[in-house]
Amino acid sequence: MRKAMVLFASLFASVAWASSSAEGEESVAGYILHHVSDADELEIEVPLSHDHIKLHLPKILIPLSEGACAPRMTDHGPVTPSLLGGCVDLSITKHTVFMWLAAFLLITFVLIWSNRDKTKLVPRGTGANLFEMLILFVRDELAIKNIGKEEGPRYVPFLLTAFFFILFMNLLGLFPWMASATGNLAVTCGLAICTFVVTQAAGIRAAGFGGYLAHLTGGVHPALWFIMIPVEFLGLFTKPFALTVRLFANMLAGHIVIFFLLGLIFILQHPAVALISVPFAFGIYLLELFVAFVQAYVFTMLSALFIGMGVAMGHHGHGDDHGHGHAETGPSHDHGRAHHV
Template identity: 40%
Template sequence: MNVVADTVALDNINSHPIENAHSELQIVAPKDAINHYLKSLGTHRDFSIFNWKIVDLPVILYDKAEGFHIYRDIKAMEQGGTFTEVHHKIVHKDNIENGVTFDASITSLVVWQWIAMIVGIFFVLFAARKYKKSPLKAPKGIQNAVEALLLYLRNEIVYPNMPNRALANKYQHYFYALFIFILLMNLFGLLPGGHTATGAIGTTLGLALISLFVINITAIKQIGIGNYLKHLLGGAPWWLSFIMIPIEIISIFTKPFALTIRLFANMTAGHIVLLSLVGLIIMFQSLVMAPVSIAFSLFMMTLEVLVSVLQAYIFTILTAVFTNLAIGDHAEHSTAH
């Protein structure tokens, strides 16, 4: 009962923010605070860890009327006088309702992608250099980890799912890169101060688009354009073509779309649950909620580590499975699975 009484009392304080605000800190209602953090799950226009701003990021815009614009940072854009930012969206000053045609700014999520790339490249190149320097020595340290990971990916994802060894050896690098890149992006979101780049739908859409091209171009190269088009019939008799061909064409595009949504929704869902758990403290405004919130957050964080690895694995293996499906039975299958 005490908790309820405290909550009511604190709610009364916060519903009159101006009368009770003695400090310069702006007091907002708990719901607004949570909404604010929910919005900032997305992108920022500066790169900062916690509240420590490291660098402002450039703004790159394309507008139908104004053409390309590149500004050094968001302040330079405001001073430029043509565009302004309203609710995280860049709009034309004369037309505040609609956003600009195309906002290709470098955001904090892009920087986190770069960090994931650099870290991934560093680890793999480090291992590769060790092998070049002393190919006969037993691997140790990072080299061991990279070797174990790549061997696992090759034996469990690439070899069982590609129609033959030659093709598997040719395409294995794409799957390695995909797995390591997605895994690192997912895991960087769990570091304190980090952001999950895969929690933005643009990132996952880009990855899925690459997968779309890999799946279909591989299939066309392997079985020829004629067989690829024959595949669109799905093995049904010709008089069913008017219904089969649209379905098959849609299914070509739904596969990458499902990849996009799956990765994005899984990564975002975990963060929203974590935010809700932390939000419980802000909503109830009592010390009693803190241990509960921390316990559940710890559990969710552990689950997030599992989900990060699992989603990277699923994205990679589904790309491999879809490639195999698109090639179909035309290529020779290897017997060794």
């Protein structure tokens, strides 16, 4: 349903952009794309005016060869320096700033709400109790149930970091003049790569390097290895790819739908449209508040499932403990369940 709404919004906005007046009025599609895309500046819109306060962010280019980062002009226009051209771009962008802000706020709230007084078993305050409830939920319902009682607590710090970091980035995008860093494919890809590294490390730790490589054969006859090994190898990368696209698409879709609903006022050019579009946009906004928690949960749950599948490699290598070891820790059950997600 969300994909259909986004497709409809994009199509309608494209038609509106094509039929925009020649007076240079900014199109709705252009405004939406400008808002959700990354930029090298922070832009603060002044309410009830056309003024914008722009804060230009530092541009950092590191040339790997002489003149690699110099701007070049071609017949098709200016060419942006790229890594393939020998230029490393470490410039600070809008999404980078809000990613750092989310990390700063996360560390601040952890220091404020953490129960550092070990003499008090129960934390005091609404924030501290809410924080503890979420931590116990991630530990008991995600880590232990999907990875196992023995190995699950080992990966709780990573899962907690991923959950709260994604949650804070998602929530920042719901405030005026701010942006959601998880609406950037590079950010979600970086998070997925972290899960990928932890998953492979969990599999190697549980089964050993030899058992990890043997798992890539799928347990089939050696005559079928030339088919199974490429399939299993590609399967290692489909999981982080799914994490990347799922989080990126869901967070980006909500912002596009909200702006499109508000943009209907300018597309239809009648103030009465606001009586319908504004309440609908507010409803989607409340839905996005819920989605911010859901997407943080989904990313963390899938990460726990993938780590549990890696841990299960070690149990597959023990014939005697195949039945009993899984009953105690649980990775075997969740390994099968993960294939249906």
